[in-house]
Structure formats: structure tokens, C-alpha cells
Amino acid sequence: MKNWLANKRSIILFLVLFLVLLIGSVLLTEEPLENYPAFDVSSPSPTGVKAFVEALQESGFQVERLARDIAYLENESLTNDAIIMIEPSFQVDEQVKNAYTQYLDSGGTIYFFGTEPTAFFEVETHPIDQFSDETVVEGAMGQFEAEVYGWERIEATEEDQVILTDEQGILAIERQYQNGGKLVVVVEPVWLTNQAILIDDHLDILMGIINFHQHHQVWFDTFQYGNYYQPRFDQIYPAPFLAVAIGLLILSTLWLWMSGKRFGVARDRRDQVVRFGDERIRAIANWQIKGKNYQQALIIQVHYLKQLIFERTGTPVTASWSTYQQVLERLLPEKTNKSISDFNNQLQAQLNKEHATKQEFVEWTKRIDQIRGEVEQT
Incomplete structure (x- = not known):
């Protein structure tokens, strides 16, 4: 036994240090901040009530x-x-x-x-x-x-x-x-x-x-x-269905593993990350903010939204605003026609201005991002 412990001393020391680091990381890790929806009566965030x-x-x-x-x-x-x-x-x-x-x-x-x-x-x-x-x-x-x-x-x-x-x-x-x-x-x-x-x-x-x-x-x-009394995942589907689904998931994972598939993060080439990463986008954003080019930044966001709609529906970026309103009404059936019409009219009025304030830029960025996210999900 002594000889075995002497031969395995380095392995045992590594396992002890690993266990200490694991326990320390668990004890020292802070709990993540809870994400509250806007206007929640129990939310202590700035948007809560x-x-x-x-x-x-x-x-x-x-x-x-x-x-x-x-x-x-x-x-x-x-x-x-x-x-x-x-x-x-x-x-x-x-x-x-x-x-x-x-x-x-x-x-x-x-x-x-x-x-x-x-x-x-x-x-x-x-x-x-x-x-x-x-x-x-x-x-x-x-x-x-x-x-x-x-x-x-x-x-x-x-x-x-x-x-x-x-x-x-x-x-x-x-x-x-x-x-x-x-x-x-x-x-x-x-x-x-x-x-x-x-x-x-x-x-x-x-x-x-x-x-x-x-x-x-x-x-x-x-x-x-809709944030209260929502049913859990195991309450929506019956137990036999969940058992079969979990079993198929495990078998599929094992089959892929035995077939030679390895799971992990795909590593990109460094030159690709440097040349086509987020550095250029961040530089343009910082230049727009420091120069207070809020109106120009809004125009760029609208062009990006039009390009996204073109990729989804084939609508040309030079189409009229009435055409875009019809396209959005078709892509976003959960929104009312009035809300889409109001968004379209207010956006035209904003783009016709020569300048935009910082508050207008922040407000319109949120609204355009919301529409863009919903279009991407279609």
C-alpha cells in the first residue's frame, strides 16, 4: 500500500489540489443577477415598479x-x-x-x-x-x-x-x-x-x-x-414522451460519439477573426457616438433592417415605405396593423429630420432592434 501511494503521489496531489480549487470556486462564485421583465411589480431594477x-x-x-x-x-x-x-x-x-x-x-x-x-x-x-x-x-x-x-x-x-x-x-x-x-x-x-x-x-x-x-x-x-404560474417543462408533456425523448437524445449522442464526432468549440483562424471580427463595427459605433452623428447612425440601422427584409422576402431596399409596411404586416402577424403603421410613420418623420438627439437615438435604436429581432425569427 505504501509503495502504491508513493508511486501515485503526484496523481493524488493533483486530485487534492483540483478538489480544493473546485470547492473554492463554488464558494467564491457570486450568484448571477436575476433578469426581471420591464414594469414588474417585484423588480428592483430601474425598469421595475x-x-x-x-x-x-x-x-x-x-x-x-x-x-x-x-x-x-x-x-x-x-x-x-x-x-x-x-x-x-x-x-x-x-x-x-x-x-x-x-x-x-x-x-x-x-x-x-x-x-x-x-x-x-x-x-x-x-x-x-x-x-x-x-x-x-x-x-x-x-x-x-x-x-x-x-x-x-x-x-x-x-x-x-x-x-x-x-x-x-x-x-x-x-x-x-x-x-x-x-x-x-x-x-x-x-x-x-x-x-x-x-x-x-x-x-x-x-x-x-x-x-x-x-x-x-x-x-x-x-x-x-405571463411571468407567474407558468407550467414547468415536465408539466406540459406526458412522462412517457419525455422518457422516450431523453432516451433518443442519449442514444443519438452516443452514436455520434462512437462515429468519431467530437463536441467542442470551433476555433477560427486568427487572421479571419482579426480581419472580419467586431473591431471595425465597434470603431464605427464609437466614431458615431463621439461625433454625435445620431441621425446618420439611425439611417445606417434602417438600411441594415431593409437589407435584412430583402434577404427574407426579396423586397428591394429602394422600395417605398408603403411597401415596407405591407411586408412587415405579413412578416409580423402578431403585431397590429396600427402599431406597424405608427412605427412606419414615426420612423419616416424621424428620418426626415436633419439632426437627432441622444434620447431619440436611444429610443429609436431600441424600437428598430425589436423589429429586427422579430424579423430575424420569421
């Missing part, structure tokens, strides 16, 4: 999450209840729309903070031609300093009561329903986020719009986000 919700709870208001279907509130007393919806999913069916309308007709109150109220309620909006981040908003509460982030304004009807306006149009309205029900629509959901709620007079505006003292219970609607 956790600060506003916790401040209400600490102030003694009855605030809860509504992570179930709205039919859950049918047997509750709705007269003094209110639901707050913050930029919910646009993909809703008629049954869901009718459920919210019935809730309003039963005497409930809904505060809708979102840029697409038409998806849930019969509240029409229209895009604005000019954008000004710093502005003065006016309402029955008075005048306030605010930063506006949205490109939509509300088209109020004769029955609507205008609550808040700016120089570009209507930002918030109130609409009465049967049995004392009330719908309040605000097209600036960013005011509720952790990063913006304490900017300028955003908190005063929100507290003036939402009368928490009037409601016995306030529900933050999280059901439409």
Missing part, C-alpha cells in the same frame, strides 16, 4: 398582486376596489377584454398605464410628430414638471374627462361606466418605474391621478404579464 408598490404598502394602503384571472374578483366587493395595469401584453382575446369591461360595469375602477390602451379598451391614440422630453403637463391638479417618454397621445371622446395634457396632446383621461365604474388611462407608464418615479413631479402627478384613499383594496394586475 417595486419602489412604488413598497412605498404604498409602507404607507398603510391595501395593495396586493392580482396574479390570477380577473374572474377571481367576481364575488368581491368591487365598488371600493381598483386595479392598476402597467403596460400589459398586447396579445389579448375577446374573452379577456369582456372580463375587464364587466369588471368596470360592476362598479370597479381600472387605472391603465400603457401605450396601447386600444388592445384592452375602446380608447384610441395617435402618434405625435415632435418629441420633447422635458415639458410642462397641466390638469385639474395644476401644472407640473415632467419628462415624457411616449410617442402616443389619447383621442378623447365627448364622454371622457381629460385629466392631464401637454403641448402635444392628451396624456390621461377618465371614462365612466355603469354602477360607478371608472376607467383611467395614462399613456406614460415609465413614470411608475424605479428610475423615473422621483424625477421632476412624477410622484405628485401619480398621487393626483390615483386616489388611494378612495379605494379599500388596490390590485396590481400581474396576470397579463
